[in-house]
Amino acid sequence: MLFNLLPHLVNGLTLGLLFALIALGFMLILGLMEQINLAHGSLFALGAYFAFVIATPRLPWPELNQAWATVPLGWRYTAALLLAPVLVAPVGLVIERLMRRTYGRDPLYGLLLTFGIALVLEDAIRTVWGTRDYSLPVPRDISGGFFLLDLIWSRYRFWAAAFAIAAMAVVWVVVERTRFGAMVKAGAHDSEMVQAMGVDIRKLRAGVFALGTMLAALAGVIMAPVWGIRPHMGVDAVVPAFVIIVLGGVGSFWGAVLAGLMVGMVVGLSGAYASEWSLLSMYLLLILVVTFRARGLFGKKSLLEA
């Protein structure tokens, strides 16, 4: 029994790490700026599409594209991984700029604004790239399968999980161990204090948003080979992201990580043993947990409840 269960636990673990990665940027913006960014999913999708354009390659300039196509896939993929988040960041900054009008108002407006932006971006993606699916090519070294526990596993999945851990570690260091992080955390709770420290709060917010956006886009690039690339992928990502945030507790880094792992486990195990319920499982988990712990696992009281 345990031997049969083990593969599904391992699967749940890797899946959970990926879920946590998807939720990370969402968590940053929500936890530090107390703004819900429902366009998170669209930024995630944009990251995947930009990576697709760079890696396949499908650059809009024919000559450059031809030259770039001769570069080995490994380099193109690496370039996509590094560049796509940078390219999506300006989109996030535009969203932040638009959102400024909602600061200080009911957080509902931020939610509505980003909902509208998400619809616009999804339709923009559809207009530019069409409704069809694309797949992101992955270098041979990190694709294909390998044997473990007498089963074939996807190599990419473990690579992606490792990458998720690395990304989370970087975010943790930035938020917990740098001056920038300290300012951001202070600014979230007392913007006057930060201004008194001589920091431009607007730049700080833009910085947080840019970071959150890049994380969303990065998650998009990482998830693209697993989920495929299509206009709807944004919604597929933002819904688990918010489930994880609420489950983990708004503003809690470790809450988001733990919640991501829990969701991954629940989805993975229910997929194997009660497959019809696997999509519903995360919502049931959410309702169950939040019924007993109103602010999620590690949530603190927040402005968002007002």
Place this chain on the structure above:
Amino acid sequence: MPDTARAHLVRTFTPTMLLTWAVLATLPFWVERVGLYQYLAVEVLIWATYALAFNLVLGHAGLPSFGHGAFFGIGAYAFGLAQFNIAANLWVCLAAALLAAGMAGALVGLFISHRRGIYFALMTIAFGQVFWFIAVKAHAITGGEDGLLRIVRLPVELGVAAIPLEDNLSLYYGVLAVFVLVSLGLWRLVHSPFGRVVKAIKQNEQRARFIGYDVWKAKFAVIVLSAALSGLAGGLFAMAQRSAFPDVMSLHFSGYIVMMTLVGGGLVSFWGPVAGVVAFLLARDLIGAVTTGWMLWFGMLFVVLVMFRPDGLAGIAAGLRAAIAPPPRAGGG
């Protein structure tokens, strides 16, 4: 102070109300002349009823529900299931739609009426997804994604006579009757003691509690009522569509009703949601006929409205009125 007393006495019928009803009552006579069609008019009315019911939570109680499509959809399924399993009678089926959605609202309300702000919104999304998922999944009952088909547009049984609602025109007037009743009822409600207390809770929950109101109970009642009326609209939608589908319960559709209500100005105006529904459905139909990317444009319009005019069309109209004539003294309107 007779002046003050008068300012707070709200009339049962107002010019806006009568004008809205009159425009809607004559709509079938000119809708085709302006390049539209009867069925669209039916949908406009149904969504308008739904939006008024939804605005009870969003605009009047300040509860941002992002899962209301669930109640609309449950109403639609309940209407069809009652028709097939209980009795093919309009009253029975509409009552079933109202009750089933109200019960679902009560269940959700138990979990969320003590939540606030964004937590409330997130929990409604979660519940909306659960209901949507169940609707897709329980195909033995709902027909799954194929939908619950062959729902009949039942006649209005009045004991001595039965008025058929088979064609779009008569259905339109049937739905109009419901719309008039619902809008009148909600108008009374928002100006009743209960309605004012809910409005007070929206503005300041803590204070409302300290002047002696059971805030959770009031919110619970609002959620149940709004869910039930949304379900009623859903039942009418099942009639119009002759079927019930899970799609209206999806996150997107739950978001659309928020958009319609907000665009119309539900936060500041009782009739705003109706204007929002008209704007949304017309835009969908008109822009949708030209380009498949209509949401791109409507979404941008929505974004601009949220940024600059969160009070929506009603706010813009009020602004225009104020620009033309000096503002009247504040009153219940």
Place this chain on the structure above:
Amino acid sequence: MAPLFEARGLHLRFGDRVVLEDVSLAFPAGTLSGIMGPNGAGKTTCFNVLTGRYRPDRGQVLFGGRDITGMAPHRIARLGIARSFQLMNLFDEFSVFENVAVALPATRRRVADPVGRAYGEPATVAAAMAVLERVGLADRADQPAKSLPYGARRALEIAVALASDPQLLFLDEPTAGLGSDGRARLAELIRALKRHVTIVVIEHDMDFLFGLADEISVIHWGQVIARGTPAELKANPWVMASKLGDGA
């Protein structure tokens, strides 16, 4: 005779911070009591425990001999205890009239009525106007609450509390942000109210309180460090030296 309102041995901790420690207070009917203390001393927290916002870890709150410890705020309010807030806490979208009208017992009794007209009865309007008359806002009844000047908002804050026709009225720093004119008028108002209702006032402003209160309790570090009439406290050099009243 037992006091109208009594707190016995209240303890409250937030995490590892002790906020209230063995606080006992008693407010006899018909008196005006004051609670004094520096910022962060636990005055407002104490109010919040007394009015049901927080439940104490230990101790008892009695109203008219009845144990109301940990009772929900709306239930406590219905028993006849009203409070105002330090940070103003009004219904901003309502008119001045409606702020008061919604708090009337007559409206509260009809809360379950979803079809009748709110404030439709002449008696309701008269009751609301009477309250506004008492705080001097009757001529502003039709204005939106958010358009009122600061002093008038302070008065409305008290009017909302008064509207429920309480036996006991808690006022949390009613002078906050008021100039000397405003304070004088407020003192006038509170003195007038004192004839009808038992009042408890939290205040920074020692002079304000000394001029009004029958008895004052001084809270510091979550404890009651002194209690007495204004005259007794004035004679207590320790209280005076700590300049507790400073900083209005």
Place this chain on the structure above:
Amino acid sequence: MRDNGISRRRVMQGSLMAAALAGGATMFGPWKHNRVWAQGAAKPIKLGLTCDASGQYGASGQDDLLGMRMAIEEFNAKGGVLGRKIEWITTDTETNPATATRVAERFIAQEQCAFLIGAVHSGVANAITQVAAKYGTVYMNTNSSAPSEAGENCSRIKFVWDGNGTNFSKAAVRNAVEGIGKRWLLLTNDYVWGHTTAASTKALAEAAGAQIIDNLLVPQNTRDFTSYLLKVQQLKPDVVATAIGGDDLKALRQQITDLRLEERTAWINNQQDWPDIWGAPESLFGVFGTTWYHKLKLPGVDEFVKRWQAAFPKSPIPVPGNVSYNGYMATRELLRAVERAGTTNNGKVIAALEGHKMPAADRMQHFDAYIDAATHQVQQTIYLARRNAKPSDKTDLYEILSQTAPANALDAAAPTKCKLVAMERVPTYEM
């Protein structure tokens, strides 16, 4: 003119309106018409093309549309039908039944379309059918292949042009049980199409002597199949028969080929649609079904492909596939039926379609096809194919393994489930 009450009412409203406006200008709707008729010519015949442009089947719907447009253009090039030109209108049905209902209502009531064509999603097809049935409007379901379309959800006014799940199972299952192995695992999308298809596969496989060791239900919109694939590996079946649709299948395909699981187990898929394949050709796996392929070695195919390419040089998919083919065939046969009937009268057009035989050469398939009078489904050649190891060009993705004659792929149960209403009970019209 419609010969029911609608037209009279419309006239009455018109006069009321005219009186109200006292001769005011009439406004026209903003619809994009494809007017091809000169002033004074006979009134054109209008077709409402109900194609998804967004949602799960957006890409397929637009490919479907190209086939329809090609047939219409061919008819217009030779003077239309019955001397009348053909106009068409399309609106995005969003892969959403509620939207499809509204679009169908508009096409019939407002646009006065004589016929409706198009669907990929069975919910959308049902929604359109219900509206069309109310008005008696003849409707061609081009590409929705749920077996229920020709079974319990059949309709007198609807004709189904695609092969369905049962047809494909019949073509594939017996050979696989005998040739590959008896331990079968089903991987089924958890909705109506998946269930009905899996049920028919199960029945056929068991009849052929196979044992179904498990049926894993996969929720719709599943993107990550890892837990199912692990389970499949643990259960070690000989054959995995999938009934996974649309985007879900694309994701599954990609994950299976990435892990090379196709080498360990035999996979049998139901029909695969060309627009779904085109997005990710490298991930084709197992054996699957189709009704047509653009490199079938039959007369007329090459010429048809060239015509299609010339007509739509900007198509995102460079060659026609089964979806576009079905759109073309449905439209062409509908217009031919109008010609045969000599009228647009719906009863006569339906009569001209029912039981109609279409020679193999004319359909560019291996066997003659016919429209089943009992179910209104086109009974046609079913092809099994697999990934082409030696493609002749970048569009040459299939290796056709077999062709099954309609008689051998027939869904025997369908006529017992399908109850067509009598023609007398269908509202009639002529436009």
